[in-house]
Amino acid sequence: MNAQPLRELFEAGISEDDRRWLADLVPGSGSATPGQLRAAFTGLGRRAGRELLGPQAAALAAQGITGAARWDRATLGRVALLIAWLPTQPQDRQVDAVRELYLRGDYREQVAVLASLACLPDPARFVPLAAEASRTNVTDVFAAIACENAFPALHLPDLNFNQLVLKALFVGLDTHRIVGLPARVTARLHRMVGDFADERRAAGRSVPADIAYIQSLNEGSER
Amino acid sequence: MKIFDHHVHMTSRTTDDYQGMAAAGIVAIVEPSFWLGQPRTHVGTFEDYFLSLVGWERFRASQFGIHHYCTIGLNPKEANNPSVAAGVMELLPIYLEKESCVAVGEIGFDDQTPAETRYFEAQLELARKSRLPVLIHTPHRDKKEGVRNTIAAVKASGIDPAWVLVDHNNEETIELTLDSGCWAGHSIYPGTKMDETRMVALIRRYGTERITINSAADWGISDPLKVPKTLAAMRSAGLGEDVIETIAWRNPVAFFAQSERLELLNKADHLAIDQRALWQGNSVLRGQQPTVEPRR
Numbered sequence: 001m002n003a004q005p006l007r008e009l010f011e012a013g014i015s016e017d018d019r020r021w022l023a024d025l026v027p028g029s030g031s032a033t034p035g036q037l038r039a040a041f042t043g044l045g046r047r048a049g050r051e052l053l054g055p056q057a058a059a060l061a062a063q064g065i066t067g068a069a070r071w072d073r074a075t076l077g078r079v080a081l082l083i084a085w086l087p088t089q090p091q092d093r094q095v096d097a098v099r100e101l102y103l104r105g106d107y108r109e110q111v112a113v114l115a116s117l118a119c120l121p122d123p124a125r126f127v128p129l130a131a132e133a134s135r136t137n138v139t140d141v142f143a144a145i146a147c148e149n150a151f152p153a154l155h156l157p158d159l160n161f162n163q164l165v166l167k168a169l170f171v172g173l174d175t176h177r178i179v180g181l182p183a184r185v186t187a188r189l190h191r192m193v194g195d196f197a198d199e200r201r202a203a204g205r206s207v208p209a210d211i212a213y214i215q216s217l218n219e220g221s222e223r
Numbered sequence: 224m225k226i227f228d229h230h231v232h233m234t235s236r237t238t239d240d241y242q243g244m245a246a247a248g249i250v251a252i253v254e255p256s257f258w259l260g261q262p263r264t265h266v267g268t269f270e271d272y273f274l275s276l277v278g279w280e281r282f283r284a285s286q287f288g289i290h291h292y293c294t295i296g297l298n299p300k301e302a303n304n305p306s307v308a309a310g311v312m313e314l315l316p317i318y319l320e321k322e323s324c325v326a327v328g329e330i331g332f333d334d335q336t337p338a339e340t341r342y343f344e345a346q347l348e349l350a351r352k353s354r355l356p357v358l359i360h361t362p363h364r365d366k367k368e369g370v371r372n373t374i375a376a377v378k379a380s381g382i383d384p385a386w387v388l389v390d391h392n393n394e395e396t397i398e399l400t401l402d403s404g405c406w407a408g409h410s411i412y413p414g415t416k417m418d419e420t421r422m423v424a425l426i427r428r429y430g431t432e433r434i435t436i437n438s439a440a441d442w443g444i445s446d447p448l449k450v451p452k453t454l455a456a457m458r459s460a461g462l463g464e465d466v467i468e469t470i471a472w473r474n475p476v477a478f479f480a481q482s483e484r485l486e487l488l489n490k491a492d493h494l495a496i497d498q499r500a501l502w503q504g505n506s507v508l509r510g511q512q513p514t515v516e517p518r519r
Contacts, residue, residue, distance in 0.1 A: 038317060045322040046484060104270070106277040106321050138282045 003084035005063070009056060010048070010077045018047045026081060034097055037085050041078055041101060045108055048074040065119060066179055067148025078112035083119050095125050102129060110136075111144040118151040126151070131160040139171060146178055153180025162189045165214070169196060175210040185217040224468060227487075228450045229253045229475040230329075230358070230390060230410065230437035233291070234272075234280050240440075240447045241287040247451040248471075251290040251487055253479060254280060255329040255358055258298045260442050266310030273314065277321045290487060292479065294328035294358045295319055302342035303334065312345065319353045325482040326350075328358025329390065332369045335362065340376070347380035356386045356481050358408075361396065363415075370396040374403040388435065388478055393417055397425060401433060406478050410439035411449035419449070419456035426457065431469040435478065 011019055025040040026032040032040070050072040053060070060068035060076075068076070082101070089097055098120070102113040114133050117126045130152065133145040145152060146168050152161055161184055168175050175181060193214050197207045226249045233241070233254050244252075254276055263269055276293040284291035295318040297311045318324060327350040332339050350357045359377075362369035370389065377387050384404030392400050392407045393416065400407040409425065410416045417425075422436060440447040450471070457467050479485050 035317075039320060042317060042320040046320075104274065104317075106274075106323065107282065108322070138279070 003080055006076065006080035007084060009059065010080045013073055014048055021047065026085065031088060032085060037081065038101065038104065040081060041109060044074045044077045048077045050074065066150045067115060070148060071115065074108060075112045075115055078109065079116045079119070082113065082116045086120055098126060099129050107138050107141050110141045114144040114149065118149065118154065123151065124155050127155055130156060134160060134164045134167065142167065142171065143173060146173060148177055148179060150179050152178065153184050158186060158188065162192055165189060166192055166196065169208050169210055175214060182217045183220055185214065185219055187219050190215060190219060224248050224471055225250050226450055226454065226471045227251045227475040228437050229435060229479065230255055230408065230439045231447055232257060232441040233284060234275060235442035236440060236447055241284065241289065244447055245287045245289055247448055249289060249450065252284065253292045253294060253325060255294040256296055256298065257329055258300045262301060262304055263307055266307050269307065269311045270314055273318045277323050281323055292323050292325045292485070294326040295324050296328045296330045296346055297342055298329060299331050299333035299339050299360060302339045303336055308338070308342060312342065315349055319349065319355060322484060325479045325484050326356040326358045329360040330357065331359040331373055332362050335365065335369055335372060343376055344380065347376065347382055351380065351382050356388065356478060357382065359387060359389045361389060361391045367395050370399050374399060374405065377403065377405060386481055391416055394421065394425065397429060401429065406433045406435060408435045408437060410437055411453050412439060413444055413446055419453045422453050423456050423460045426462065426466065426470065431466055431474065434470065435474045436470055
């Protein structure tokens with residue numbers, strides 16, 4: 001993906017001071033060291049703020065970026081940085097570099113890493129990271145991989161994808177927000193969701209309405 | 224009344240504590256990085272600790288409606304450990320950039336060794352460069368001399384004393400600290416440090432300007448409700464509501480707001496609680512009904 005429009009979109013919304021700060025750490029040519037990238041990625045949290053993108057999200061959707069309507073300005077900046085920077089790194093360092101950024105981020109940074117995954121070159125390399133993120137207990141981080149994110153349905157194996165759907169049910173996320181869920185429904189997922197409903201009934205608890213939604217979807221084939 | 228406990232080590236506390244704190248009116252806390260009761264043997268364990276302060280612990284606090292901020296620093300005890308100290312210093316510039324980090328701290332003196340002095344000075348310089356306030360621990364042993372040395376280091380650094388909070392003061396040190404232009408913090412503790420009654424007497428004598436209180440609760444015998452308990456003692460002693468609110472909220476907010484990273488002033492009193500995420504298979508709730516409050 002070409003990151004230049006993303007960075008331009010982002011830079012239009014920050015102060016001259018912050019543009020200079022960013023250009024010092026990460027020049028447009030993308031030749032930053034991992035340490036510089038990390039400092040810029042972290043520092044954007046305070047400098048770019050939490051204002052949601054609003055209408056700008058439509059421009060991103062046109063480029064095939066899902067979920068930008070829920071991004072704040074810092075997330076846009078971080079996604080733009082990561083997409084531009086990663087290809088400048090040696091091929092055999094790229095997976096570790098993304099993982100480092102995730103592991104050493106606070107949760108808003110982690111959200112931005114996960115939002116970037118589907119836009120990075122050769123995204124299937126990041127399956128282990130996405131699977132790890134799907135196990136987080138921090139709600140916002142889990143939502144960043146599970147919801148409005150094209151990555152899980154495109155790349156996660158059945159085991160991880162099914163676990164992600166079950167966890168979304170557990171934590172009460174609207175499973176309509178899982179991109180590409182209908183195409184990933186299998187007999188196994190139906191069985192898991194049905195068992196979960198039985199477990200809830202046996203415990204005298206309510207059954208999430210989304211279970212009926214998933215059960216109403218037709219099964220595809222496992223992969 | 225909104226309460227801000229600006230020094231409490233929640234990583235060492237339970238969810239019962241969080242519930243009690245929220246019920247007592249605590250809506251914001253600062254968790255300073257400190258030592259964990261035993262020496263760390265790797266720089267990596269420091270990094271994971273810093274990450275939990277900006278990550279999991281912050282999330283845990285939010286589940287009880289409490290805003291969680293932290294301070295990041297190399298604590299004085301472990302400044303004496305050459306196998307980790309230099310490596311931790313290399314981590315600081317990145318962790319001081321984290322958005323929930325509102326000060327450098329807790330730094331200062333423990334045994335008052337040359338290594339402690341060196342790292343204290345280096346971190347004062349980092350605070351100046353990062354435009355962050357400083358939270359300073361003062362020693363238990365040879366305390367008065369420790370406070371004098373602390374103030375001398377602050378003066379020599381060129382940092383504005385209004386950006387420095389010298390903590391764990393008592394009757395013997397408060398004048399030294401206030402005269403220096405620094406803020407004077409007081410940790411209210413069962414048994415050691417300050418207690419509620421003595422704190423009431425200090426406020427009667429010195430007023431409220433640049434004076435704060437905190438629980439400094441940690442993994443030892445300590446009490447995360449000491450701030451509300453002290454406020455109650457102030458009320459029983461007949462101190463006015465304006466004085467109480469200044470100590471409970473305005474002063475710690477004014478000090479840490481200098482970081483420009485406190486978001487408390489423009490937000491509702493406390494975070495809207497949404498525990499639905501946690502009602503099964505999670506380390507905060509264990510099958511209870513989740514509490515969900517409307518977003519404000």
